[in-house]
Every structure is written in structure tokens, then in C-alpha cells.
Amino acid sequence: MANIHKFTKLGNKYVIDVNSGSVHIVDDIVYDLLDDEKLRGKEELIDSYKDKYSLEQIEESYGEIQELIKEDILYSKDKYENIARDHEKSPNFIKALCLNIAHDCNLRCKYCFADEGEYKGKRELMTPAIGKKAIDFVIEKCGPRKNIEIDLFGGEPLLAFDTIKEVVEYAKEQEKIHNKNIRFTMTTNATLLNDDIMEYLDKNMGNIVLSIDGRKKVNDNVRVRADGSGSYDSILPKIKKMVEIRDKSKQYYARGTFTRQNLDFFEDVLHMANEGFDEISIEPVVLPDEHPLSLREEDLDTIFNQYHKLLEEMIRRHKEGNEFKFYHFNIDLQGGPCVYKRISGCGAGHEYVAIAPSGDIYPCHQFVGNKEFLMGNLLKGFDTKDSISNEFKKAHIYNKPECRKCWARFYCSGGCQANNYNFNNDMNIPYKLGCKMQKERIECAIALKANMMEN
Numbered sequence: 001m002a003n004i005h006k007f008t009k010l011g012n013k014y015v016i017d018v019n020s021g022s023v024h025i026v027d028d029i030v031y032d033l034l035d036d037e038k039l040r041g042k043e044e045l046i047d048s049y050k051d052k053y054s055l056e057q058i059e060e061s062y063g064e065i066q067e068l069i070k071e072d073i074l075y076s077k078d079k080y081e082n083i084a085r086d087h088e089k090s091p092n093f094i095k096a097l098c099l100n101i102a103h104d105c106n107l108r109c110k111y112c113f114a115d116e117g118e119y120k121g122k123r124e125l126m127t128p129a130i131g132k133k134a135i136d137f138v139i140e141k142c143g144p145r146k147n148i149e150i151d152l153f154g155g156e157p158l159l160a161f162d163t164i165k166e167v168v169e170y171a172k173e174q175e176k177i178h179n180k181n182i183r184f185t186m187t188t189n190a191t192l193l194n195d196d197i198m199e200y201l202d203k204n205m206g207n208i209v210l211s212i213d214g215r216k217k218v219n220d221n222v223r224v225r226a227d228g229s230g231s232y233d234s235i236l237p238k239i240k241k242m243v244e245i246r247d248k249s250k251q252y253y254a255r256g257t258f259t260r261q262n263l264d265f266f267e268d269v270l271h272m273a274n275e276g277f278d279e280i281s282i283e284p285v286v287l288p289d290e291h292p293l294s295l296r297e298e299d300l301d302t303i304f305n306q307y308h309k310l311l312e313e314m315i316r317r318h319k320e321g322n323e324f325k326f327y328h329f330n331i332d333l334q335g336g337p338c339v340y341k342r343i344s345g346c347g348a349g350h351e352y353v354a355i356a357p358s359g360d361i362y363p364c365h366q367f368v369g370n371k372e373f374l375m376g377n378l379l380k381g382f383d384t385k386d387s388i389s390n391e392f393k394k395a396h397i398y399n400k401p402e403c404r405k406c407w408a409r410f411y412c413s414g415g416c417q418a419n420n421y422n423f424n425n426d427m428n429i430p431y432k433l434g435c436k437m438q439k440e441r442i443e444c445a446i447a448l449k450a451n452m453m454e455n
Contacts, residue, residue: 002036005407009447022073035127093143098354098365102155110222120369125160126357131167133378151185158192193238210239214268255281257294266306273324281327311444331445343411349392364416395427
């Protein structure tokens with residue numbers, strides 16, 4: 001089992017203490033003396049490195065390492081497994097919903113996991129009645145939790161804008177009655193944005209995710225309308241205006257996807273930054289291996305090179321005072337997410353569920369339409385299958401053999417349950433390609449944060 005992790009980036013040598021999360025920038029000798037599982041004895045290290053370092057250098061560095069071990073910030077012990085086991089037995093409280101407002105879309109994106117909005121079913125829009133029942137459901141199921149997150153999703157949710165307005169207004173009424181704080185997020189392809197909708201979203205959405213894949217050629221190759229035409233020229237000015245009027249205290253992301261046809265996605269991130277976006281996410285596509293747009297093992301060197309270029313660019317812009325945020329490089333070296341989030345991730349199935357327009361309840365939006373994971377239906381009462389919730393609750397890093405050994409386990413929390421299941425038919429077996437990309441992003445994120453703290 002890895003207790004520390006060593007890596008180099010931009011000429012610096014880093015050591016992560018896996019269990020405490022401490023990050024150390026070290027010199028060559030300390031880097032060499034450390035092994036992933038444990039510190040070897042001093043005499044053994046002297047014998048191993050006598051031709052490279054002097055006895056005095058080794059003894060001095062060994063003493064420094066021992067001090068870090070005593071401070072419990074190097075080779076620290078795992079303190080969290082009992083927390084995970086206890087949480088398996090705790091009540092399930094739903095604190096977040098993905099409301100699939102629309103199982104329909106006016107685009108036909110070539111990589112869409114949701115069957116172009118149909119989710120393995122029929123095209124339909126959520127009614128206000130179902131949306132309001134969803135609000136009632138989460139308020140009843142959230143227990144003592146005060147804060148509730150609701151993501152308005154699709155398909156394209158703005159196809160049912162009137163429903164959105166009714167659901168949001170109903171939520172405002174109910175949160176006062178039940179002393180809750182309900183925060184809305186929306187993910188939209190931006191095609192239907194107009195002045196009135198933008199004003200409404202800015203006022204009522206805590207976060208807005210605006211989909212665009214970067215450069216015009218890249219975007220228009222995959223984010224197409226039913227007639228095959230591209231969407232870039234229509235959506236770019238709308239997204240820019242939405243960002244321009246967005247209250248700076250509120251979040252937004254310009255979010256894209258890279259596929260095998262734009263492995264040079266650094267250029268897409270750069271394009272979006274140069275268009276004035278300072279909150280950017282470009283996600284790797286997740287598709288079956290046989291899909292022409294899917295990412296493959298042989299693409300990893302190219303993908304890693306793009307992340308390295310992005311790291312260098314972000315450091316350069318930080319020094320110039322012209323920086324932007326890249327979602328996958330956001331990391332908190334001081335605190336980070338709560339302990340259980342680090343152990344279990346997004347909470348799909350027991351803290352977070354998705355609701356289809358029919359009222360069907362699923363563990364998350366990526367399981368919608370898979371009847372094996374149907375947890376219940378709002379029209380049949382608010383009871384959900386505890387067996388499914390408990391299965392997801394137990395799918396944490398301590399029940400994933402590969403994750404238990406991995407240095408990145410407290411950063412990725414075992415990966416996406418849907419990706420694990422879809423590729424391996426088992427939530428406890430990680431999606432390997434995703435793991436490798438995630439580890440590279442974590443290293444870049446740590447190097448970025450350390451460099452920014454120094455400058």
C-alpha cells in the first residue's frame with residue numbers, strides 16, 4: 001500500500017503523504033531516500049547511496065525525515081477506515097438532486113451519454129407537478145441537513161423553462177416553511193438563452209454550467225443540430241453575454257469535452273481563456289472502446305502532454321495577473337473536502353439521486369434508464385430501495401481493492417461509480433483509463449497550487 005507518493009513537475013520534486021494530505025517540496029537526497037511504503041533503516045540507506053551522497057548528507061536528511069514522521073505528516077497512519085465502516089450503518093439522507101427536467105434536446109452531440117436526451121427511453125419533459133414532488137421528496141429525505149443542492153439537467157433543461165420557473169418558485173416557498181437552504185445549478189447548451197432567460201438564471205442559479213467545446217472547428221464537429229449544422233456561432237455570443245452579466249459572487253463554468261478528435265485540447269482551453277472565460281472545464285469523454293470518439297490507452301502520452309502545457313500556461317498567467325481557473329486543477333492543500341467525501345466521493349445513491357421526467361428515481365443521472373438501478377417513483381410514494389442505496393454506500397475506497405493501494409485514493413475517492421460499472425460491470429473496480437488521467441491531473445494541480453503559493 002502506498003503511504004507516500006513521489007513525483008516531479010517543472011524541475012521540482014514533490015512528496016505527498018497519502019493519509020494526512022501533506023505536500024512537501026524536497027531536494028534530491030530526501031527524494032531518493034524515501035520509498036512509497038515505508039522508510040528504510042539508516043544503515044541500509046547509507047549503503048545504498050554511499051556513492052552518490054556523503055555520510056553527513058545522508059544522516060542530516062535522515063534526521064529531517066524522522067522529524068516529519070514524528071509530526072505525523074510523513075508516513076502517517078490511515079485514520080479513516082473506521083469512519084467509513086461506521087457510515088455504512090448510518091441513516092441515508094438525500095441532500096442533492098439531479099432533476100432531469102428534459103429527456104429531450106435540440107442538439108445531437110456525437111458523444112452524448114444520454115442518447116441525445118432520450119436516456120434509453122422516450123423524449124419527454126418534466127411537468128411542474130413532478131418537479132414539485134421532487135422538492136417535497138428531497139425535503140422529506142434530507143433529515144437534519146439544512147443545505148440542499150438541485151441540478152437542473154437534461155437533455156436541454158431550457159426546453160421546459162416554464163416548468164423550471166414553477167419548480168424554483170415552489171422551492172423558495174418550501175425552504176422557508178421547512179427552514180432549508182435550496183441552491184440551484186443548471187447545465188445548458190446555451191442555444192435557447194435570451195435576455196429574459198439570462199436575467200432569470202443569473203438571479204436564481206447558484207451555478208451555471210455553459211457547454212461549449214472550445215474552438216469553432218472542434219465544437220462544430222461534435223456539438224451539432226439535428227440537421228448536422230454546428231452550434232458555435234450561435235452559442236458563443238450568448239455564453240459570453242451570460243458570463244458578462246453574471247454576478248461575480250456567483251459561479252459559472254464554460255464546460256467542454258475533449259475526444260479522440262481533439263487530443264490537442266490545450267488549444268481549446270486556451271481559446272476559451274482568450275475569449276474571456278476565467279472558469280473553464282474541459283472533460284475527457286467517456287465512451288465505449290469501440291466508439292470512434294473514445295479515448296484509448298495509446299492516447300495517454302498526448303493527453304498528459306496537454307495537461308503539462310496547461311500547467312505551464314496557468315503558472316505563466318498567474319505571474320502576469322491574467323489567470324483563469326481550470327476545474328480539474330482546483331485543489332485545496334490546506335483542508336480539502338470533508339472526510340467522508342474523500343472516502344466515498346459524490347454520494348450517488350444515498351446522498352444524491354437523479355429524478356427522471358416520469359418521476360423515476362435513480363442513483364445518479366448516468367444510471368437513468370437502467371431499470372436494474374431503478375430505486376422508486378415519486379408517484380408511488382417517497383420510499384426508495386434501501387438495497388440499492390446501501391450498495392452504493394458501501395462502494396467506497398475501503399471496499400475497492402485497487403483503491404486501497406493507490407496513492408490518489410483520497411483525491412479521487414474511488415472514481416465515478418457509473419464509469420466503474422459501465423466498463424467493468426462492478427462499481428468496486430475502477431475505470432482504469434480514467435484513473436490514469438485523474439492521477440496526472442492531481443499531480444499537475446498540486447504543482448500548480450504549490451507554485452502559486454510560492455509566488
